[in-house]
Amino acid sequence: MTPTVVGMALGAVLAFTALIFGFWGFLLMTLFVAVGxxxxxxxxGKLDLASVRDALTGRRSSS
Structure with a gap:
């Protein structure tokens, strides 16, 4: 699937969630999607958590 199709599907799921569960359900669903x-x-293996931690604490590396 292309990123456009995935984005459209995710938008549809989030819109449906907002309609059914309201604002707080929408926020919770968005949080779960982001964590997933x-x-x-x-x-x-496309994300190194050590590098993310270093970037958030202000340490930068060239690798």
Whole structure:
């Protein structure tokens, strides 16, 4: 699937969630989607958590 199709599907799911569960359900769903995406990137090896931690604490590296 292309990123456009994935984005459209995610938008539809979030819109449906907002309609059914209201604002707080929408925020909770968005949080779960973001955490799931983060964990998926880590599992695929496309995201190094040590590098993210270093960037958030102000340490930068060239690697």
């Amino acid at each position: 995406a983060l964990l998926g990137r880590v599992a695929e």
